[in-house]
Amino acid sequence: MASATAPTTLSLLPTATSSSTSHIRSSLLHLSPTSSSSSCSISLRSSNIRRLGFSAADPLFAHGVASKVRSFGGKAVRGVVSMAKKSVGDLSAADLKGKKVFVRADLNVPLDDNQNITDDTRVRAAVPTIKHLIQNGAKVILSSHLGRPKGVTPKFSLAPLVPRLSELLGIQVVKADDVIGPEVEKLVASLPDGSVLLLENVRFYKEEEKNDPEFAKKLASLAELYVNDAFGTAHRAHASTEGVTKFLKPSVAGFLLQKELDYLVGAVSSPKRPFAAIVGGSKVSSKIGVIESLLEKVDILLLGGGMIFTFYKAQGLSVGSSLVEEDKLDLATTLIAKAKAKGVSLLLPTDVVIADKFAPDANSKIVPASGIPDGWMGLDIGPDSIKTFNDALDTTKTVIWNGPMGVFEFDKFAVGTESIAKKLAELSGKGVTTIIGGGDSVAAVEKVGVAAVMSHISTGGGASLELLEGKELPGVLALDEATPVPVSN
Ligand SMILES: Nc1ncnc2c1ncn2[C@@H]1O[C@H](COP(=O)(O)OP(=O)(O)O)[C@@H](O)[C@H]1O
Numbered sequence: 017m018a019s020a021t022a023p024t025t026l027s028l029l030p031t032a033t034s035s036s037t038s039h040i041r042s043s044l045l046h047l048s049p050t051s052s053s054s055s056c057s058i059s060l061r062s063s064n065i066r067r068l069g070f071s072a073a074d075p076l077f078a079h080g081v082a083s084k085v086r087s088f089g090g091k092a093v094r095g096v097v098s099m100a101k102k103s104v105g106d107l108s109a110a111d112l113k114g115k116k117v118f119v120r121a122d123l124n125v126p127l128d129d130n131q132n133i134t135d136d137t138r139v140r141a142a143v144p145t146i147k148h149l150i151q152n153g154a155k156v157i158l159s160s161h162l163g164r165p166k167g168v169t170p171k172f173s174l175a176p177l178v179p180r181l182s183e184l185l186g187i188q189v190v191k192a193d194d195v196i197g198p199e200v201e202k203l204v205a206s207l208p209d210g211s212v213l214l215l216e217n218v219r220f221y222k223e224e225e226k227n228d229p230e231f232a233k234k235l236a237s238l239a240e241l242y243v244n245d246a247f248g249t250a251h252r253a254h255a256s257t258e259g260v261t262k263f264l265k266p267s268v269a270g271f272l273l274q275k276e277l278d279y280l281v282g283a284v285s286s287p288k289r290p291f292a293a294i295v296g297g298s299k300v301s302s303k304i305g306v307i308e309s310l311l312e313k314v315d316i317l318l319l320g321g322g323m324i325f326t327f328y329k330a331q332g333l334s335v336g337s338s339l340v341e342e343d344k345l346d347l348a349t350t351l352i353a354k355a356k357a358k359g360v361s362l363l364l365p366t367d368v369v370i371a372d373k374f375a376p377d378a379n380s381k382i383v384p385a386s387g388i389p390d391g392w393m394g395l396d397i398g399p400d401s402i403k404t405f406n407d408a409l410d411t412t413k414t415v416i417w418n419g420p421m422g423v424f425e426f427d428k429f430a431v432g433t434e435s436i437a438k439k440l441a442e443l444s445g446k447g448v449t450t451i452i453g454g455g456d457s458v459a460a461v462e463k464v465g466v467a468a469v470m471s472h473i474s475t476g477g478g479a480s481l482e483l484l485e486g487k488e489l490p491g492v493l494a495l496d497e498a499t500p501v502p503v504s505n
Pocket residue numbers: 296297298299302320321322323339394395396418419420421422423424425454455456457477
């Protein structure tokens with residue numbers, strides 16, 4: 017784990033020359049949370065941050081440094097500023113033995129009509145942190161939401177999670193019928209060391225989503241330490257993800273949360289190059305933030321999905337009845353110009369699979385991007401584009417993918433998306449870092465059966481999108497910072 021890494025200290029002095037500045041900048045980039053999430057500390061002045069070409073909004077700093085830099089305004093910052101969050105791996109066995117630990121996980125899994133879990137990815141992803149805690153003698157009070165219930169709703173109970181959790185953990189998980197209150201307190205008091213109590217769906221209380229401080233305090237009163245491992249919910253400032261940290265110290269990151277940050281912030285901020293991003297999905301409007309943020313970092317940007325037709329139309333091509341956002345035509349033109357100015361190789365599909373209706377049994381044909389007839393709509397990228405994309409991807413060392421290349425829910429229009437999934441699997445096998453940024457791209461990778469070989473598959477759709485946009489996640493910001501290391505200055 018990161019805590020085993022030797023502590024690293026950088027001093028950014030105001031007198032730094034331009035050559036030392038570039039050295040510091042590259043060292044700093046190298047010291048992403050990936051390489052040293054718990055033991056890297058930096059001494060810096062805000063003037064040097066600017067000189068190094070960083071802005072306080074740089075995602076590299078988003079989860080530690082930036083907030084401090086901002087809070088100091090333009091004034092000199094002296095002393096140690098930690099860039100990472102404290103991890104559950106930083107807590108010693110003595111910190112954990114016999115301690116009641118409130119663990120917020122994201123166990124928001126899909127259930128079928130018979131309340132069977134149809135995809136247990138999030139349950140499996142929560143296991144390493146819980147196992148670590150129980151193996152160190154902690155009493156785990158496990159909390160999650162499921163769905164978006166309005167008040168107590170039996171079909172959103174966490175009861176279906178108990179058998180799978182117990183199986184994966186190798187112990188019988190006890191379930192409470194409530195989230196707070198005397199019955200829950202009684203169950204907590206009776207917990208032996210190394211056990212797990214699963215609380216009921218935390219969203220059964222409306223106070224959860226309101227981040228009500230009184231509710232957060234009641235949650236906190238159940239435990240002595242807080243671990244947030246709910247990456248998929250880290251973009252929500254709710255009582256169990258943010259509010260509770262005000263009442264429980266330490267408040268630390270779980271292993272899953274750390275891994276997500278390592279890849280979606282660390283690997284993206286200091287990628288092995290060439291670095292490519294593949295962005296697809298339905299609309300430009302939902303991916304503007306991601307595209308703009310990635311344009312700052314990538315060498316190659318491949319665009320697919322429904323959004324390409326807005327780019328085509330902006331370039332004067334006919335798009336038939338394809339999905340187009342008329343109010344985003346100027347934006348598409350701006351993004352193309354921005355890519356050019358930044359030297360990013362932006363590839364739009366050169367051919368598309370078109371359909372005569374939006375349906376799985378639609379008639380289809382392949383046409384060049386410039387040849388979409390009236391009444392037809394583009395639902396997938398074509399074979400020439402797949403080849404061009406594959407050739408570009410062959411040159412890369414890091415790839416991040418967010419959003420399908422076509423309407424992959426219909427088999428006839430899933431070829432582009434599935435080809436990308438297969439290509440990334442092949443590249444992963446050759447040592448390329450492959451990151452799947454949540455949402456439908458994860459479903460595509462799973463459909464093709466190549467999920468296991470990817471470097472990282474995010475468990476959060478919305479959360480990963482916000483991270484890739486360079487936003488700060490409230491559930492992460494609220495956690496304690498990693499212990500600072502004294503700076504030699
Ligand atoms: N050419 C297209 N026309 C219409 N919809 C498309 C097209 N290509 C992809 N889509 C749709 O985009 C949806 C995913 O979009 P989005 O939610 O933005 O991606 P993600 O979930 O990966 O973030 C899928 O349901 C897919 O069917």
